[in-house]
Amino acid sequence: MTTTRSQTLDRVLVLEMVRVTEAAAIAASTLTGRGDEKAADAAAVDAMRTALNSLYMDGTVVIGEGERDEAPMLFIGEKVGSAIGKGPKIDIALDPLEGTTICATAGPNALAVLAIAEEGGLLNAPDVYMDKIAVGPGYPEGIIDLDKSPTENVTALAAAKGVKPSEIIACVLDRPRHSKIIAELRALGCGIMLIGDGDVAGVIATTNPDTTIDIYMGQGGAPEGVLACAALRCVGGQFKGRLLFRNDDERARAAKWGVTDLDKQYDLTELARGDCIFAATGVTDGSLLGGVKRKGKIMTTESVVMRASSGTVRWVKGEHRIG
Secondary structure (H helix, E strand, C coil): CCCCCCHHHHCCCHHHHHHHHHHHHHHHHCCCCCCCHHHHHHHHHHHHHHHHCCCCCEEEEEECCCCCCCCCCCCCCCEECCCCCCCCEEEEEEEEEECHHHHHHCCCCCEEEEEEEECCCECCCCCCEEEEEEECCCCCCCCCCCCCCHHHHHHHHHHHHCCCHHHCEEEEECCHHHHHHHHHHHHCCCEEEEECCCHHHHHHHHHCHHHCCCEEEEEEEHHHHHHHHHHHHHHCCEEEEEEECCCHHHHHHHHHCCCCCCCCCEEHHHHECCCEEEEEEECCCCCCCCCCEEECCEEEEEEEEEECCCCEEEEEEEEEECC
């Protein structure tokens, strides 16, 4: 499917998005391994908000740190940018520190993540769980389906890849709720990469042959699902997601954000539509990006920025003088 280039997004330069994620990653990195998740997250949020407010745009946070009464900054619905009311209208999905526990314990794959689209381009997903399944590019459309079992999905994927199901490697969050999925995959002989956190990186890993990950499946945050879809729109792949509601409060939260079909299976293009820009900077070393390093008065960063309309992927290494 061809994605039309957005003149609105042309006014928000691609590299400006990298500067935003770099700022958040650097701020979070000063607390890597210090055991304080809240402090690391707060530092990343503050730095990202400052960077966003320096950009000429009329931005609205549609995926953020939570609802206004839960998050003092970068809450859902917050306006950011230096041209509110007069600049290009931009929807923003963000996670200033994807993997707060990872950062606090200096584990792998902590990222600062940001996606933008034209107004209305990103699903305003409530902060609930989402059942997810994703594969990289090059497979027949519809090869994955949340209404099918892990066995059926893996078998279909293996057939399309021309390998045995036992040669497929799946990425799954290491959570008790995934015990049945893990047992079913192991019964097939699949390899499983269990990750402690950071499912945005887990989904994106399916697009990179170097990771050897073929499929991502399991339940994680709905906001992270939208962010991952923005990345897949740029590099290819398939994604299916279904919101999961544990109680009436979460169902009411969904209604507040305009979600009426509670059982809907969302496709990639329903979560991230039109032209999208996705950017991420590594906080700690991981499968996607290297983390922030300090060398004397220089901090180095590794970032990636992608655009759906052009299919362009840029890998950016930065040096930042401090002090």
